[in-house]
Amino acid sequence: MRVTLFDYGAGNLHSLEKALASAPGVEVRVMEDPVKALETDVLVLPGVGAFGAAAARLEPGREQMRRALLDGLPCLGICLGMQLLFDGSDEGEGLGLGLFRGRVTKLRTRRVPHIGWNEVEEDTALREAKLGMAYYAHSFACRAEEPEVVVGWTTHEEDRFPAVVRKGRVLGVQYHPEKSSAVGVRFLHAFLEEVSS
Amino acid sequence: MLTRRLIVCLDVKGGRVVKGVQFEGLRDVGDPVELAMRYEEAGADEVTFLDISASSEERSTLWEVVHRTSERLFIPLTVGGGVRTADDVGRALRAGADKVSINSAAVARPAVLTECAERFGAQCVVASIDAKKDGDRYRVYTHGGKRPTELDAVAWARECVERGAGEILLTSIDRDGARSGYDLELTREIAEMVDVPVIASGGAGNAEHVRAALREGKADAALVAGILHDGVTTVGAIKELLRESGLKIRGSE
Numbered sequence: 001m002r003v004t005l006f007d008y009g010a011g012n013l014h015s016l017e018k019a020l021a022s023a024p025g026v027e028v029r030v031m032e033d034p035v036k037a038l039e040t041d042v043l044v045l046p047g048v049g050a051f052g053a054a055a056a057r058l059e060p061g062r063e064q065m066r067r068a069l070l071d072g073l074p075c076l077g078i079c080l081g082m083q084l085l086f087d088g089s090d091e092g093e094g095l096g097l098g099l100f101r102g103r104v105t106k107l108r109t110r111r112v113p114h115i116g117w118n119e120v121e122e123d124t125a126l127r128e129a130k131l132g133m134a135y136y137a138h139s140f141a142c143r144a145e146e147p148e149v150v151v152g153w154t155t156h157e158e159d160r161f162p163a164v165v166r167k168g169r170v171l172g173v174q175y176h177p178e179k180s181s182a183v184g185v186r187f188l189h190a191f192l193e194e195v196s197s
Numbered sequence: 198m199l200t201r202r203l204i205v206c207l208d209v210k211g212g213r214v215v216k217g218v219q220f221e222g223l224r225d226v227g228d229p230v231e232l233a234m235r236y237e238e239a240g241a242d243e244v245t246f247l248d249i250s251a252s253s254e255e256r257s258t259l260w261e262v263v264h265r266t267s268e269r270l271f272i273p274l275t276v277g278g279g280v281r282t283a284d285d286v287g288r289a290l291r292a293g294a295d296k297v298s299i300n301s302a303a304v305a306r307p308a309v310l311t312e313c314a315e316r317f318g319a320q321c322v323v324a325s326i327d328a329k330k331d332g333d334r335y336r337v338y339t340h341g342g343k344r345p346t347e348l349d350a351v352a353w354a355r356e357c358v359e360r361g362a363g364e365i366l367l368t369s370i371d372r373d374g375a376r377s378g379y380d381l382e383l384t385r386e387i388a389e390m391v392d393v394p395v396i397a398s399g400g401a402g403n404a405e406h407v408r409a410a411l412r413e414g415k416a417d418a419a420l421v422a423g424i425l426h427d428g429v430t431t432v433g434a435i436k437e438l439l440r441e442s443g444l445k446i447r448g449s450e
Contacts, residue, residue, distance in 0.1 A: 011317070012274075014267040014293040048290065050318055080318075111392050113320040113363045116417065117200045117242060117447045133200070133447050135273060137295070137320040139363075156199065179273050179295060181237060 001196055004040035005030045008057040011048025016078070016178040016188075020044065023189040034061025038068045042192060047079025047176060051104065051140070052092020054080055059094060066097045074169035074195035076188075079138055082165065082172030086142050100165050100172065102145040109157040113139040118175075123152040125164040125171060129190035131183045134163070134175035141174065169195045200445045201411045202242040202418035203435060204396060205425060207232055209246045209278075212258035214426070227426075230266045236425070237272050239432040242447055244270060245298070245366075245420065248278030249341065260292040267293025277325055277366070283312040290317060298323035298366050301339035304346055304353075307360050314361025319393075322364075324357035326350055328383055329370040335383050342370040354387045365395045366420065372400030374423065379406055384414035396420050404435040408442050 003020050005013055007030045021028045031037040034057070043065075058065070069075050077085045086096045089104035096104075107114055120131045136154070141161035144150050152164030154174065165172045171191060177184035207214045207229055214227045233244045246263065250256040256279055263276055276289045277298030286297045303310050303324055313322045327342045328335040328350035335350035354365050367387055369380035379400040388395040394417035397410035401421045410419045424430050440446045 011290050012267055012293045012295050014264060015271060015295075018268045019271060048295075048318065048321065050315070053316075111394070113393065114199070115320055115364060115394050116202055118198065137273070137363075139319060176273075178271060181271050185271055 001026050001042065001192065002040045003028045003042045003044060003192065004037050005044045005046055006034060006037040007032050007046070008034075008054045009049040011046065013046055016044070016046055019178045019185045019188050020192070022185070023192050026192060034058050035064055037061070038065060038073065041074070042195060043068075043073055043075040045075065045077040045081030045084055047077075047081045049080055050092055051080065051083060051089040052094055054084060055092065055094025055096065058084060058097070062095060062097060066099065069097065069099055069170050072169060075171070076191055077172040078178070079174060079176055082174055083140060083142055085165070085170065085172045089140060091140050099167065099170055100142070100144055100146070100149055102143045104140045104142050107139055107141055107156060107161075108159045111157065113137060114156040118154050118156065120163045120175065121153040121155070123164065125151040125166055125173075126187065126190045126194055128194065129183070129187040131175070131177070131180055131187055134177065134180040134184060136175045138174060142172065198445055199417070200242075200447045201439065203407065203432060203439075204243040204245055204418050204420045205236040205241045205432070206245040206247055206398070206420045206422040208249050208422065209259065209262065210249050211255040212262050215249070229262050230269060233266050233270050233274070236432060237270055240436055240447070241272065241432050242418070243273045243275065245275040245277065248276065250279065260288065263289065263292040263294055275323060277323070282309060283316055286313045286317060286322070290321065296321045296323050296364070298325040300325040300327065303357065304337065304339050304348065307356060310357060310360040310362050314363070319361050319363035322362050323366050324354070324362035324364070325366040325368070326354055326357070327368045327370050330380070330383075338370055342373070350383065351386055351390065354391055358391045358393050362393060364393050365391060366398055367395055369399040373398070375400055376402030376424065378402060379410040379414055379419070381409055381414040384410055384416050388415040388417070394418060402429075404430055404438040407435050408439055408444070411439065411444055412442070
């Protein structure tokens with residue numbers, strides 16, 4: 001199975017790359033071109049950076065990527081990668097993929113960023129892997145307009161927001177599975193297994 | 198609800214782990230990659246590499262060590278020491294760090310915090326502050342705690358956050374390596390003032406000290422090094438005490 005990371009900026013991709021590559025039969029590639037990144041069995045949008053810069057890197061291939069995902073290409077968006085699956089963000093200019101309806105807005109909490117280990121509540125994202133506790137590091141959250149896409153929640157202070165969204169084979173996670181220790185790595189493997197079967 | 202974090206710090210010099218006492222008198226305690234993985238297995242919530250290399254030859258090994266670590270460590274890795282510019286931060290993130298701590302360079306040129314936050318996001322910018330009690334205030338020191346500045350630690354912490362830091366790593370120079378407990382007054386003063394997580398550092402001698410840093414000191418996280426490396430206590434034992442004391446902690450898997 002070919003798994004491709006769309007590399008749209010700075011950030012540590014090594015942990016994610018290795019966590020995915022440790023699943024049986026998986027070959028991981030890293031692509032900077034949003035169109036070439038679509039020549040794959042599974043697309044992963046990794047999660048470090050700012051929305052505006054990432055949306056700009058995505059823009060030349062945005063329509064094609066959107067169409068590929070609507071046509072059934074499995075995809076996992078992590079943190080900022082999840083936010084890119086939505087319409088747009090208050091963090092920066094540019095358009096997201098619009099696969100999930102809603103905007104990304106700043107956390108409505110005193111303490112921002114939300115950094116550390118927090119729960120994944122009501123987690124129905126995958127059949128085989130529940131994280132319980134996951135590592136988050138973000139200042140913005142996805143305000144999903146379609147309640148049925150939210151398959152996991154988390155709460156920071158008084159703000160409750162989606163930890164996981166899912167439509168078919170497209171998942172977005174606000175936490176970092178590649179930084180959530182063994183349960184996170186298990187989640188990545190379970191995701192690959194579920195979307196490829 | 199966010200859990201409190203236990204962060205293990207490994208002082209790295211020339212690609213090997215060492216732990217200083219009062220920033221002096223180093224002892225070699227092992228390989229950074231193996232140690233980091235061991236602490237992940239033990240239940241540590243994060244690992245920090247503090248590079249204390251004195252020369253660029255020694256430091257050149259750091260990125261290679263960070264790269265090898267990031268391929269095998271699946272909890273957050275923070276790297277600090279000798280980071281001066283936004284380009285340095287970019288290099289650290291590329292090498293495999295999740296967060297980068299900036300100390301002397303931020304004091305010399307505070308705008309570097311803003312540049313890094315705008316380019317990479319506040320969540321990966323850690324302002325590292327070394328403070329020493331001076332009369333009824335705390336004075337900021339740079340260059341591994343050797344050089345005094347005119348900055349007041351509390352005011353400087355506030356400025357770091359205003360300029361874009363997403364976390365504060367707060368080290369008491371008086372307590373570092375002394376194992377007499379964290380400086381609770383300093384920790385609480387800053388933790389109550391800023392809206393970003395504060396990591397207490399310097400002074401852990403036992404699990405009760407860690408609990409005090411989180412409870413009385415109101416820190417979000419505590420940094421621990423020597424007492425773990427020397428086997429005085431374990432990550433598991435510290436976390437058990439924290440949990441028994443009613444603090445919300447990530448459990449072992």
